[in-house]
Amino acid sequence: MPNSSPKPRSSTARGRPGDLPVAVSLGEPAGIGPEVILKAWLARREEALPPFIVVGDAGFLKQLAEKLSLNVPVRPCEAEAAAEAFDSALPVYQTGAALKAAPGRPHADDAVHVVEFIRTGVDLVLAGKASALTTAPINKHALYAAGFEHPGHTEFLGELAQQHTGSTVHPVMMLAGPQLRTIPVTVHIALKEVPAALTAEAIVTTCRIAAKDLAARFAITAPRLAVSGLNPHAGEAGAMGKEDDTIVRPAIEALQGEGIDAFGPVPADTLFHAAARRRYDTAICMYHDQALIPVKTLAFDDTVNVTLGLPFVRTSPDHGTAFDIAGTGTANPASMIAALRMAGAMAKNAVPVSGDRA
Structure with a gap:
């Protein structure tokens, strides 16, 4: 399958006046998000990263850089100046927040600011001041306690996009790694609820x-979609469940009738080995773990969470807040680096495509 976003061989990572930066929401300040952002800036040239601007608290980032002995100059600035500043300092779009968290220790007062970082990042992109949005991990428990009503980033971004466009938005979560892309049709629900929630309409829409x-963001002219079965052996003609014949197969037939290159239902246990992956560009899976386990197994540190179906580009590292290692200096920035690089490429419809296509 196509490589999602291979590392370029060289780059100066030097912005030009007028370049649009990627907006990066700071995420949960007590987690590893701020640390991997700092480390991503240090790797900006080696990793050929697009210019980016952090939406957050400049003072907090300065203190963290000092604590971790990371040589990162932090410069508050407007989005319009970020590209020019990026080579010599980490640009920060200051929202007025004065964060109170310490590494590994969230503070209840910060939750409202975390939400505002996301909202402001979206505003910058929709106002044409940033090219894309990359979000650092959030602590959902802390946000719920502060009245946040969404299951996660994806649903919140969908609501913000819907408010902006005035039309229905269906955000779709895709996990993109160097060897595999997967999309779950049902996401953050209990496994026992999946059969009732799964519909042919949901599969077709996804x-x-x-x-x-x-096609629009990854430059794949005719995307090939492998659709997994829900049950073992894709139901084995109804012997292990009827959903594959009554829900999944009719959805695939409808898609094919629209000219979309979809095939299946494919038994999930034969969908992810190397030869199978060469047959498709993305695997459409029926539930969360069916999609996330294979892509994380193949590339845990390099997988990127991408939200499709929005009127803007959004990526995120595919890991959580990792409170247990926050502040230790050991956080791996690979997924944040991959998310930033992919955001820049998607904004230009220029995600590199390589690998064999059957």
Whole structure:
């Protein structure tokens, strides 16, 4: 399958006046998000990263850089000046927040600021001041306690996009690694609830969005979608469940009738080995773990969470806040680096495509 976003061989990572930066929401300040952002800036040239601007608290980032002995100059600035500043300092769009968290120790007062960082990042992109949004991990428990009503980033971004466009938005979560892309049709629900929640309409809608955005954002002219079965052996003609014949197969037939290159249902246990992956550009899976386990197994540190179906580009590192290692200086920035690089490439419809296509 196509490589999601291979590392370029060389770059100066030097912005030019007028370049649009990627907006990066700071995320949960007590987690590893701020640390991997600092480390990503240090790796900006070696990793050929696009210019980016952090939406957050400059003072907090300065203190953390000093604590971790990271030589990162932090410079508050407007988005319009970020690209020019990026080579010599980490630009920060200051929202007025004065964060109170310490590494590994969230503070309840910070939750409202974490939400504002995301909202402001979206505003910058929709105002044409940033090219894309990359979000650092959030602590959902802390946000829920502060009245946050969404299951996670994806749903919140969908609401913000819907408010902006005035039309229905269906955000779709895609996990993109160097060897595999996967999309779950049902996401953050209990496994026992999946069969009732899974519908042919949901599969068709997910696949339409996937096909559209793979073409628009990843430069894949005719995306190939492998659709997994829900049950073992894709139901084995009804012997292990009827959903594959009554829900999944009719959805695939409808997609094919629209000219979308979808096939299946494919038994999940034969969908992810190397030869199988060469047959498709993205695997459409029926539930969360069916999609996330294989992509994280193949590339845990380099997988990127991408939200499709939005009127802007959004990526995120595919890891959590990792409170247990926050502040120790040991956080791996690889997924944040991959998320930033992919955001820049998606904004230009220039995600590199390589690898064999059957």
